[in-house]
Amino acid sequence: MKQPKVTVVDVARAAGVSKSTVSLVLQGSSLVNETTRARVGAVIRELGYVYNRGAANLRQSKSKIVGIVVNDLTNSFFAELAVGMDMVVQSAGYIQFMANTSENADRQGEVIASMREHGMAGLILSPARGTTAADLKPLVDSGIPVVLVARNVPGLKVSSVVSDGHAGAMSAVRHLIELGHRRIAFLGGFNDTAVFDERMRGFRDALVEAGLDASDELVISSAPSRAGGVAAVERMLAMRDRPTAALCFNDAVAFGACDGLRSARIEPGVDFGVIGFDDVIEAKTAVPALTTVSVDPQGMGRRAAQLLLKQINAGDFDAEAMVAAVRLVVRESCGAPQRVKELTA
């Protein structure tokens, strides 16, 4: 039941005007007479005309399409990020190519190439693990605005929106120290990523600041997932001098850590302090509710999208690095104040 598609020419013929006039009506130009506009409008509706944006883009050589490439949509942090971008992109009248890379840099390269062929106006990328500056260089050099989000790629002159991992980690560790903890671990995350490095340095700096042990053995890296959290906690429990609390690389790791603690009959939030990072949706409703460093992923997504749109509209732009503020949200997983008293007593 394929309808023969109707074009501006068909509309023009039916309305008794030229295609130029129809085009003018389409873009809401004030040059066209009110009665003509009405007539053309009526014909458009009657014929069920569908605007062919591709043809328009070809002529104008610009599009209202942005690319959004995310490394892991099943992780609710990145899903939230995507939703935030989606909001502002849609509201600005743009539409997005969105793709998930599953942390696969090759696949990432393919989808970015494809998006380029389709004429995207700009790209927001949460880079897959292992993305190099060289991977992105050609795209960036072509003059298409690119905004990196959540993760950075060292050695690339490009805009980015990331959270302040260092400050977040410091405030989390300071909180644990105030609660009386003296031996604190850092759990999870791949140690070859910039994000890991930043959070881990925040962790270290806070320990050093308080004159506490900050030796390497306290940093236990693993996959940044729930399973990785379980694994990391197991290794931690095997230590001679066991920590009494831990800062986790992200919330997923923190949940995994809680699972791991429970199966060792250690109750998180009571016998052991756990702090996460990201503040995903589930953090609030988990049991125990997770104390975590909130980075407002949706807000970051919005920020990134706004930055990208700004750069698209400004013909000319400079790379701009935004660091999103974070704040510690204290819930129950690191011990309530009254319990702390017992702990320190």
Place this chain on the structure above:
Amino acid sequence: MKQPKVTVVDVARAAGVSKSTVSLVLQGSSLVNETTRARVGAVIRELGYVYNRGAANLRQSKSKIVGIVVNDLTNSFFAELAVGMDMVVQSAGYIQFMANTSENADRQGEVIASMREHGMAGLILSPARGTTAADLKPLVDSGIPVVLVARNVPGLKVSSVVSDGHAGAMSAVRHLIELGHRRIAFLGGFNDTAVFDERMRGFRDALVEAGLDASDELVISSAPSRAGGVAAVERMLAMRDRPTAALCFNDAVAFGACDGLRSARIEPGVDFGVIGFDDVIEAKTAVPALTTVSVDPQGMGRRAAQLLLKQINAGDFDAEAMVAAVRLVVRESCGAPQRVKELTA
């Protein structure tokens, strides 16, 4: 640093051939001589030529773009669904417009219209609540393949991939009956949705089959969320003749139900049987681990995408309704077998 873009004509000139030949090379035609192909290929790489798929689409009036519209990406069920679709769409060399509607039917209408203008070849839609057949009628009539996923829209002749809510609910209820429960409730979900209706009928049919009470008061609808679960369980506990177990509309409701039971000092999985629906990631690790009807969202997404691609490739197609099999995953929230003995003793 905007590069002047190179086109087939530029490549042709540089390689000393005609643009037709370049085009042939681009589409890997066997008509072109091997040495010419190599020369053109070299020039393409050297000049950094980027294929303009928009122009090609215009000429051929077909595209390799599909639309994916999801009602709530922050819900991990739908995120998994999206990832499943993404996989097969990408592998087939297609690229996707993806948009989130946040259950807003108006926004959904806008993005679908926009995707249409951009010339998508087909659409996979997980419709927002309140989507009517009339909303989708024009699109479907235009001959563009549409596949509905996860939710159906009554009165629309269009393909769909949904889970077998009826069978899933029946098997869940049968399981509860085997465990010795004789009075079972159905909790949560909006009673004006097709999904609710289907699951609820499965619930009823299983009760009737066993000769048990299936009266209306046992069906307590509410928002399909954690909060809705709490509310529903409260209403249930106020009944004269209290049920001893419940099938919940989805896992979120089930988690809420557990919360509600606990605050009434009833331990889910011990004093009361709870079964969920969907098998979201958290179901496995919750305490108690949730017995639930697993629907493999990622698999459903893949299935839907395959169906869509099939319809795109077949010029002509019929609406096809797929029902994804489900299976009951028994964990701990409905009482382990040994506990059942005590219960029935």
Place this chain on the structure above:
DNA sequence: CTCGTAATTTAGATCGTTCCAAATTTCAAG
């Protein structure tokens, strides 16, 4: 009426590709 200016409308080129039909080259057989 005629003119000039403002208000509308329009023809035709153009964007970067594909496709058709025709032109050109290649080459083995006669």
Place this chain on the structure above:
DNA sequence: CTTGAAATTTGGAACGATCTAAATTACGAG
């Protein structure tokens, strides 16, 4: 050498919009 079929290559017209510059129409003033 021809010659004809096979192998390659190519010019020019699409595709459906926009844009420029020019044509046409409208209309109040002289």
